[in-house]
Amino acid sequence: MMQNSGFLRTKEIIAITLILVGIKLSDSTPALLAQKAQNGFWLIPILSFICIFPSFLIMLYLLKKYNDKNLVELMEAITGKWIGKSIGLLLFLFAFFTTTLDSRNYIEQVKLLYFPPQSPTMVIFFVFIGVVFFGAKKGIEVIGFTSWISLAFIKASALLVVVLALGDLVIQRIFPIFGSGLPNILTEGVKKASMFAELFFLLIAYKATKATSMFVKGIIIASIITLFEITLFYFIYISIFDYNSVNKIAFPFQDLTQFIELGQFFTNIETMFMVFWLLAAFIKFIILIYLTTWIFGEIFAIRNFEPLLLPFSFLVIMIGLLPFNAVINELILRESLLTIMSPFFIILPYLLWGGTAWGKGDLK
Amino acid sequence: MVRLFKRQGKFNTLSKDNRKQLASSLQQNIQEVKYLFSYDLNKDFSMRSMKIKFNNKDGCLFYYSSIVDSSRINMHIIKPLLENNGDSVYNVVSIENIEEIKEYKKVIQNVNSGKVILFIEGEATSYAIDVADFKHRAIFKAENEPSIKGPQDSFTESLNTNMSLIRKQLHNNQLINEGIQIGERSINEVNLVYIKDLVNDEILDKVRKKLTNISVDSVRNIEILEQYIEERPYSIIPTVLYTEKPDKATSYIEDGFIVLLMDSSSACLIVPVTFWSFFHSPEDRYLRFLYGNFTRVIRLFSFYLSLMISATFVAIANYHSEMIPPDLLLAITASRERVPFPLIFEVLIMEIAFELIREAGLRIPSPLGPTIGIVGALILGQAAVEANIISPIIVIVAALSGLSSFALADLHLNFTVRMMRFVFILAAGAFGMLTLVGAFLLFFMYAASFKSFGVPFFSPMSPHFLSSEDTVFRKAIKKEFFRPGYLHPKDIQKRFKS
Numbered sequence: 034m035m036q037n038s039g040f041l042r043t044k045e046i047i048a049i050t051l052i053l054v055g056i057k058l059s060d061s062t063p064a065l066l067a068q069k070a071q072n073g074f075w076l077i078p079i080l081s082f083i084c085i086f087p088s089f090l091i092m093l094y095l096l097k098k099y100n101d102k103n104l105v106e107l108m109e110a111i112t113g114k115w116i117g118k119s120i121g122l123l124l125f126l127f128a129f130f131t132t133t134l135d136s137r138n139y140i141e142q143v144k145l146l147y148f149p150p151q152s153p154t155m156v157i158f159f160v161f162i163g164v165v166f167f168g169a170k171k172g173i174e175v176i177g178f179t180s181w182i183s184l185a186f187i188k189a190s191a192l193l194v195v196v197l198a199l200g201d202l203v204i205q206r207i208f209p210i211f212g213s214g215l216p217n218i219l220t221e222g223v224k225k226a227s228m229f230a231e232l233f234f235l236l237i238a239y240k241a242t243k244a245t246s247m248f249v250k251g252i253i254i255a256s257i258i259t260l261f262e263i264t265l266f267y268f269i270y271i272s273i274f275d276y277n278s279v280n281k282i283a284f285p286f287q288d289l290t291q292f293i294e295l296g297q298f299f300t301n302i303e304t305m306f307m308v309f310w311l312l313a314a315f316i317k318f319i320i321l322i323y324l325t326t327w328i329f330g331e332i333f334a335i336r337n338f339e340p341l342l343l344p345f346s347f348l349v350i351m352i353g354l355l356p357f358n359a360v361i362n363e364l365i366l367r368e369s370l371l372t373i374m375s376p377f378f379i380i381l382p383y384l385l386w387g388g389t390a391w392g393k394g395d396l397k
Numbered sequence: 398m399v400r401l402f403k404r405q406g407k408f409n410t411l412s413k414d415n416r417k418q419l420a421s422s423l424q425q426n427i428q429e430v431k432y433l434f435s436y437d438l439n440k441d442f443s444m445r446s447m448k449i450k451f452n453n454k455d456g457c458l459f460y461y462s463s464i465v466d467s468s469r470i471n472m473h474i475i476k477p478l479l480e481n482n483g484d485s486v487y488n489v490v491s492i493e494n495i496e497e498i499k500e501y502k503k504v505i506q507n508v509n510s511g512k513v514i515l516f517i518e519g520e521a522t523s524y525a526i527d528v529a530d531f532k533h534r535a536i537f538k539a540e541n542e543p544s545i546k547g548p549q550d551s552f553t554e555s556l557n558t559n560m561s562l563i564r565k566q567l568h569n570n571q572l573i574n575e576g577i578q579i580g581e582r583s584i585n586e587v588n589l590v591y592i593k594d595l596v597n598d599e600i601l602d603k604v605r606k607k608l609t610n611i612s613v614d615s616v617r618n619i620e621i622l623e624q625y626i627e628e629r630p631y632s633i634i635p636t637v638l639y640t641e642k643p644d645k646a647t648s649y650i651e652d653g654f655i656v657l658l659m660d661s662s663s664a665c666l667i668v669p670v671t672f673w674s675f676f677h678s679p680e681d682r683y684l685r686f687l688y689g690n691f692t693r694v695i696r697l698f699s700f701y702l703s704l705m706i707s708a709t710f711v712a713i714a715n716y717h718s719e720m721i722p723p724d725l726l727l728a729i730t731a732s733r734e735r736v737p738f739p740l741i742f743e744v745l746i747m748e749i750a751f752e753l754i755r756e757a758g759l760r761i762p763s764p765l766g767p768t769i770g771i772v773g774a775l776i777l778g779q780a781a782v783e784a785n786i787i788s789p790i791i792v793i794v795a796a797l798s799g800l801s802s803f804a805l806a807d808l809h810l811n812f813t814v815r816m817m818r819f820v821f822i823l824a825a826g827a828f829g830m831l832t833l834v835g836a837f838l839l840f841f842m843y844a845a846s847f848k849s850f851g852v853p854f855f856s857p858m859s860p861h862f863l864s865s866e867d868t869v870f871r872k873a874i875k876k877e878f879f880r881p882g883y884l885h886p887k888d889i890q891k892r893f894k895s
Binding site for chain 1: 828
């Protein structure tokens with residue numbers, strides 16, 4: 034049973050969103066974007082945001098209109114039980130595969146950077162998801178508290194990275210400003226709009242806060258901050274590594290932390306950032322797996338969905354281990370997922386909105 | 398509770414008729430009381446018969462000579478009864494507290510709590526006269542929670558003294574001292590101390606219910622009581638605050654917390670708690686704003702050090718050695734060159750050795766005290782290093798983690814940290830920072846999910862509540878306007894903007 038004692042407020046939602054979406058700045062998404070857009074890739078988040086944010090606002094508007102409904106119930110109310118459930122199921126599949134592919138991505142990242150190459154992916158996967166599972170078991174409120182309290186540390190360490198990197202920036206590297214060309218950037222911007230898809234997954238927690246207005250306020254503020262953060266970091270990557278290296282560097286954030294140094298004495302400080310990055314990564318997947326299970330629970334009307342966390346965690350490991358290596362996982366599977374999700378999340382809210390308008394007309 | 402085994406043998410108790418009334422015949426009463434208290438066996442159970450002057454009837458006194466003030470009995474009970482005239486007991490006996498009782502059950506209770514029972518021929522009522530004089534220590538300095546700036550007195554094993562220490566600081570007619578009796582065989586009283594127009598009734602009821610639901614033969618003192626009322630006995634995190642300082646207790650009462658006292662303990666319990674109540678020390682508030690917050694920074698740092706330094710060292714040295722600057726790395730490697738053990742094993746040896754010294758130092762009779770110093774410092778420190786069992790750097794790390802654990806004043810928090818330390822060391826040994834961060838996150842989330850009497854453990858930080866935001870840092874005293882909102886006190890504002 035979800036324990037909602039009304040303890041979550043605006044700031045916890047801000048923290049959850051910032052950690053869930055904001056960590057995009059530190060995984061392999063930049064490499065993915067830079068493949069085609071080259072040194073214009075730092076503009077892509079802005080374009081994607083412009084593409085997807087109106088849809089997101091429409092979702093929030095619809096949720097507010099159907100006051101006491103959560104995401105899945107809302108879709109059922111608008112499109113009817115079965116279509117609603119099917120869309121919900123699609124949403125669940127998206128969330129689930131995002132969790133799975135992203136987690137594999139993160140595992141590879143951890144393994145590549147901090148463990149000798151012969152260490153077994155599976156064991157690290159089990160350890161990682163094990164922690165995530167036990168964390169998610171504690172419920173959304175505890176996740177909220179934890180996010181809020183650790184947010185300060187995580188963001189402080191990110192800020193330190195920015196400050197330390199400032200000295201090495203070569204601003205001229207952002208030119209030509211549109212990289213491989215404006216059309217390329219625009220198409221990529223639309224295709225990768227789903228880099229903000231987590232915002233939609235979060236909507237399932239619409240009613241978890243003390244008042245829904247807190248949720249709306251929190252998620253909107255946080256998504257704007259996130260956009261700013263992501264753009265800032267992508268800008269730093271491009272002006273430090275230049276486009277030639279950025280699309281070869283799989284994990285620019287980690288490379289950046291290895292690149293910077295704290296004075297003359299502490300030259301290898303990446304482990305210090307790793308601690309906070311790991312913390313954020315753990316929390317991100319705790320949130321993600323919790324939301325995924327929640328969506329599943331709502332579709333099949335399983336109110337007490339928390340026991341499902343265990344099978345889902347196991348599935349995440351098993352399916353996450355399937356891709357042969359990190360490159361396939363990242364450049365083929367994850368890219369395809371993002372490209373498929375984008376139109377879904379951009380168009381769906383308009384359809385739902387149209388549905389309500391039409392439905393209303395029908396009633397009249 | 399269900400009784401699993403029947404009681405064996407014969408007992409001088411009121412088992413059959415719990416509410417048996419007193420008889421009006423003195424002889425019958427005397428016989429019954431003698432039977433109840435096993436007069437012939439019990440050496441300190443005393444009886445004194447006399448001819449009462451004012452009504453010219455026979456009377457009899459019963460009491461435990463060990464727990465009453467005999468000179469007061471002589472001067473203010475026996476003498477007046479033998480010599481003075483008057484119309485009732487109240488006008489003859491010159492003791493401030495007299496109560497009429499009509500049941501044997503009450504007789505037993507009153508005698509046990511240090512009263513003299515007066516029976517008079519022809520009356521089915523007896524009089525419980527309070528002359529209790531339980532022996533206790535004088536008020537000493539707080540030895541386990543010392544402070545430099547601030548009141549030095551500490552609770553002692555006497556309820557009245559303790560109450561007086563609290564009332565001395567809190568002149569408030571709403572300060573209530575409510576007694577609740579617990580225990581089946583030995584009926585002891587637990588006193589709830591709170592401010593009536595502040596405390597949240599729901600929490601108060603919860604505490605009361607917990608206390609009345611205890612069904613056990615006896616609860617001797619507050620330390621045992623703590624384990625009866627806590628919510629999760631197997632948890633590593635404490636849910637009840639224990640302190641021997643009246644000023645600390647008073648400051649909590651003022652904020653709407655509930656304090657539990659018992660006659661037999663030189664400390665009190667405070668409920669509900671948050672993480673911050675364990676983390677704070679009253680001295681933080683007595684010191685000026687900056688000084689107090691500096692202390693807090695040091696304490697937070699030592700919290701990290703004692704919890705994590707060994708584990709961090711294990712993780713970095715084993716898995717992330719590139720992080721250590723080259724010169725330092727060489728120094729560490731050189732010092733470990735001749736040590737045969739794996740690093741984590743070394744750290745564990747040293748940590749356990751420190752725990753040993755600590756436990757032994759606590760139990761050792763004070764004349765033998767210096768031995769611990771010699772054994773600890775010389776054998777475990779110097780000799781172990783010279784024998785290449787332990788490398789010097791590990792001694793430093795373990796000493797640092799041991800030393801900083803003393804900066805965490807609260808005993809409970811101290812145990813939590815010392816035990817979790819080993820978990821973290823093992824976690825760090827497994828997969829370096831990955832598992833260490835994971836273990837820490839889980840520990841943190843476990844703590845965040847914790848509730849003490851319905852109050853989340855990290856409130857008011859998260860979840861947020863209106864309060865004076867006294868968490869890691871405190872505000873200047875003049876900027877503290879509110880009582881902690883997580884208690885839902887009846888009056889949340891404690892200071893008004895002027």
